[in-house]
Amino acid sequence: MTLRRTSRRLADGREIIYFDDAPDAPPRTAVDSRPLGERIPAGHIRRDVLTGEWVAIAGHRQTRTFMPPKDECPLCPTGRGSVPSEIPDRDYDVVVFENRFPSFAPVAQEGAGTAYGLFEHAPALGRCEVVCFTSDHDASFASLPPHRVRTVVDAWADRTAELGAMDSVQQVFCFENRGPEIGVTLHHPHGQIYAYPFVPARSSALLGRARAHHERTGRLLGADVLAAELEAGERVVVDGEHWTAYVPYAARWPVEVHLAPRRDVPDLVALDDAERDDLARVYLDVLGRLDRYYVDEDGEPRTLPYIAAWHQAPAKVGRDVSRLHLQVFSILRSPTKLKYLAGSESGAGAWVNDVLPERIAARLREVGA
Amino acid sequence: MTLRRTSRRLADGREIIYFDDAPDAPPRTAVDSRPLGERIPAGHIRRDVLTGEWVAIAGHRQTRTFMPPKDECPLCPTGRGSVPSEIPDRDYDVVVFENRFPSFAPVAQEGAGTAYGLFEHAPALGRCEVVCFTSDHDASFASLPPHRVRTVVDAWADRTAELGAMDSVQQVFCFENRGPEIGVTLHHPHGQIYAYPFVPARSSALLGRARAHHERTGRLLGADVLAAELEAGERVVVDGEHWTAYVPYAARWPVEVHLAPRRDVPDLVALDDAERDDLARVYLDVLGRLDRYYVDEDGEPRTLPYIAAWHQAPAKVGRDVSRLHLQVFSILRSPTKLKYLAGSESGAGAWVNDVLPERIAARLREVGA
Structure with missing residues (x-):
C-alpha cells in the first residue's frame, strides 16, 4: 500500500x-x-x-x-x-x-x-x-x-x-x-x-517505574508485564500475531483493556509493516467487543463511550526503558451508570474499581465476533 | 462548648x-x-x-x-x-x-x-x-x-x-x-x-515535593506557598484571623480554592480551639461564595457541585514536612457546562484549565456576602 x-x-x-x-x-x-x-x-x-x-x-x-x-x-x-x-x-x-x-x-x-x-x-x-x-x-x-x-x-x-x-x-x-x-x-x-x-504526570509515573525496574532487573517492565499477563492467561482477551490485548491486573476503570506489541518498541514510529497491519486487526477486534460489552433493556448493544490513550516513550528522555502500549477505557460501569471521579479519585488520587478485572476480561472474551 | x-x-x-x-x-x-x-x-x-x-x-x-x-x-x-x-x-x-x-x-x-x-x-x-x-x-x-x-x-x-x-x-x-x-x-x-x-497518589506527590523543598530550604513548602500567595495577593479570596482562602497559582479546575491555616500544622488534630472556630467562619464564607459563583439564565444563583478534600499529613510518614490544607473544587466550567476528564487528564494526567486562576479569584471576591 x-x-x-x-x-x-x-x-x-x-x-x-x-x-x-x-x-x-x-x-x-x-x-x-x-x-x-x-x-x-x-x-x-x-x-x-x-x-x-x-x-x-x-x-x-x-x-x-x-x-x-x-x-x-x-x-x-x-x-x-x-x-x-x-x-x-x-x-x-x-x-x-x-x-x-x-x-x-x-x-x-x-x-x-x-x-x-x-x-x-x-x-x-x-x-x-x-x-x-x-x-x-x-x-x-x-x-x-x-x-x-x-x-x-x-x-x-x-x-x-x-x-x-x-x-x-x-x-x-x-x-x-x-x-x-x-x-x-x-x-x-x-x-x-x-x-x-x-512530560505529563502519567508518562512520568510510567517512566519512573520502568527505569527502576530496568535498573533492578536489566529488563523492560512493559515486556515483563506482558509476559506475566500471557502466563496468567485469565485476563487475555485477544492474542494476535504481533499484538496482545489484555485487561490489566489492577484495572482502575470499570472497562479497561491494554494492547501491547510482542516486540520491544518505544513508540508507534518503530513499528514495522506487519506490526502495523496486525495492530489494525487486533484493535478493530477489541473495539467491536467494546461496542457489544453492554446491552440495553431491549437487548440492543450499547455503544461504549471510551478514551483510547497511546502511551509512548517520552520524546527526549527514557527512550531506552519505555515500551509502547495502548490503554482503552470507559467510565461506563453499567449500561446506564457512569463511574464518577469524585473525592477518592480526583481528590486523593486513589482509584476504586467496582468491577473485578477478571470479570471484565471474561465479558470481553464472551462478546468476541 | x-x-x-x-x-x-x-x-x-x-x-x-x-x-x-x-x-x-x-x-x-x-x-x-x-x-x-x-x-x-x-x-x-x-x-x-x-x-x-x-x-x-x-x-x-x-x-x-x-x-x-x-x-x-x-x-x-x-x-x-x-x-x-x-x-x-x-x-x-x-x-x-x-x-x-x-x-x-x-x-x-x-x-x-x-x-x-x-x-x-x-x-x-x-x-x-x-x-x-x-x-x-x-x-x-x-x-x-x-x-x-x-x-x-x-x-x-x-x-x-x-x-x-x-x-x-x-x-x-x-x-x-x-x-x-x-x-x-x-x-x-x-x-x-x-x-x-x-499513601494515595496525590498524597504521595504532595509528600515528595514537601520533602524535597524541606531538604533544600529547611522550610515547609505549604508555609512558603501560603506566604507567596499572600504576597502576590491577587488570588486571595478571604484572609481570616487563622485561615486564608486563595485560588492556587496553578489551579487545575474551573473553580478551585484552597484553605490553609496560618500556623504550621500537619493535620486537623493539631488545630487549637481558636483555629477550629475560625475555620468554621472562613469555610462557610467560601462555601457561600461558591453557591453564588454562577447564576442561571434567570439570574438565580446556581448551586455549585463541588469536591472538598482535606489534605493531611500521612498517618505514619512525612509528618514533619507535611502541612494541612483543604482543596475545594468544582467540575462546572459554566452554569451549564461540565469540565470532563478526557484524554489529556484521564489518559496522560495533564490538566488543561480553560479559566485563568486570577479570574476565578476575582469572581469569588465579587460574590462576597
Whole structure:
C-alpha cells in the first residue's frame, strides 16, 4: 500500500496534512477561503508547586465549537455542509490539522500573572492536532476497514516522529475521546494529538517505574508485564500475531483493556509493516467487543463511550526503558451508570474499581465476533 | 462548648459515633433493630505495576444504595421516614458511622486472582466512614450554623486521630462530594472519610515535593506557598484571623480554592480551639461564595457541585514536612457546562484549565456576602 502525504496551510497559517491511501485520490490542492484572520495562540503553562505537575491555562478555549449541527460540521470535507469546514478539500481518507483552539501551539502567550519565587510559568509551546479518521460523518473508528485503520496508524507514526523532533516537545500523546458521556463536542469520528512541552504526570509515573525496574532487573517492565499477563492467561482477551490485548491486573476503570506489541518498541514510529497491519486487526477486534460489552433493556448493544490513550516513550528522555502500549477505557460501569471521579479519585488520587478485572476480561472474551 | 461523644454499634457490628453539641441532647441509646446479618467485608487492593499506585477492587459496591426516595433516606434519623435508617436514634447533631458498602474495612477479602511475580495484592484493610453533617435532609454544609461546623471539624479531628492510629492505616482522607453532577448517590448532607492502607497518589506527590523543598530550604513548602500567595495577593479570596482562602497559582479546575491555616500544622488534630472556630467562619464564607459563583439564565444563583478534600499529613510518614490544607473544587466550567476528564487528564494526567486562576479569584471576591 502506498500512502500519499500532502501538507498544506489553512487560511490562518495552521498546517493540514492529508494522508491518502486510495490510489485514485485526486491531488489535495483546495485553498481555504475562510476569512479566519490571525491564528489563535495557545496560553501558558504553570507549575503546580504542591505536586510538581504542569497545568495548561487556556482561557480562550471556553469559546470553542460545541456540538454544531451536522451541516456545519468542521470535520466534514468542504462542500458537504452549508459552510466551509476545516478541511478545504472535497474529500479525504485521513486528515490531520492543527487545532484552531489549541492548548499547546507553536505560538503561545507569555503572560502568567505575577510570578513570585515559587511560581513557575512558561509559554504553552507545543502542538495540538486533530486527526479525522474518515470523511464519513456517521462512521466510527470501529467501523473503519482495516486498511484505513492502517492509514491512521501511519498518520500517528508520522506525527509522533515529526512532533517529537521539535525542540519544545517532550511528549507526543495520540488519543481518541469517544462519546458525549466524556464530553466529546464534535460527533464526526476523530482523535487528537497533544505534543506537550513537558512530560505529563502519567508518562512520568510510567517512566519512573520502568527505569527502576530496568535498573533492578536489566529488563523492560512493559515486556515483563506482558509476559506475566500471557502466563496468567485469565485476563487475555485477544492474542494476535504481533499484538496482545489484555485487561490489566489492577484495572482502575470499570472497562479497561491494554494492547501491547510482542516486540520491544518505544513508540508507534518503530513499528514495522506487519506490526502495523496486525495492530489494525487486533484493535478493530477489541473495539467491536467494546461496542457489544453492554446491552440495553431491549437487548440492543450499547455503544461504549471510551478514551483510547497511546502511551509512548517520552520524546527526549527514557527512550531506552519505555515500551509502547495502548490503554482503552470507559467510565461506563453499567449500561446506564457512569463511574464518577469524585473525592477518592480526583481528590486523593486513589482509584476504586467496582468491577473485578477478571470479570471484565471474561465479558470481553464472551462478546468476541 | 462541650461535645458529647457516644460510640455504639449497628446491627451488623459497624461502629456509629454521635457527636452532640446541644446541651439538652438526650442520651444516644437507641438500638439498631434491622436484620442486617453479617457485615459486608471490603475487597482487596492491587498494585498497578506500571505506575506503582494501589487500586481498590470492590466488586460488591455495584449494588450500593442509589438515590433512594426521601422517605427511605438512610442518613435521616430513624423515625422520620418509612423505614429504619442507618442512624437508630431519633435525632442527632453530627453522626459518623462505618459505611455499609466499604472500599476499605477492618474485615476484607484475601482473594486477588492468580498473582504471579510482578502482581502484588493485599486485603483492603482500613475504614470507610460516612459523616452526616446535620439531621436536616434538605440542608447543605453551607447552610449550617458556625457552631455546627465546629462540631463537624471536631468530628473530623476525632476520626483522624483514631483512624490514623490503626496499624493498617497510612492516610486519613476527609472529604465531601456534593451534587449529582459528580455522582453523589444520597442527597442528605454528608461527607466521607477514607482511611487508606497506603499513601494515595496525590498524597504521595504532595509528600515528595514537601520533602524535597524541606531538604533544600529547611522550610515547609505549604508555609512558603501560603506566604507567596499572600504576597502576590491577587488570588486571595478571604484572609481570616487563622485561615486564608486563595485560588492556587496553578489551579487545575474551573473553580478551585484552597484553605490553609496560618500556623504550621500537619493535620486537623493539631488545630487549637481558636483555629477550629475560625475555620468554621472562613469555610462557610467560601462555601457561600461558591453557591453564588454562577447564576442561571434567570439570574438565580446556581448551586455549585463541588469536591472538598482535606489534605493531611500521612498517618505514619512525612509528618514533619507535611502541612494541612483543604482543596475545594468544582467540575462546572459554566452554569451549564461540565469540565470532563478526557484524554489529556484521564489518559496522560495533564490538566488543561480553560479559566485563568486570577479570574476565578476575582469572581469569588465579587460574590462576597
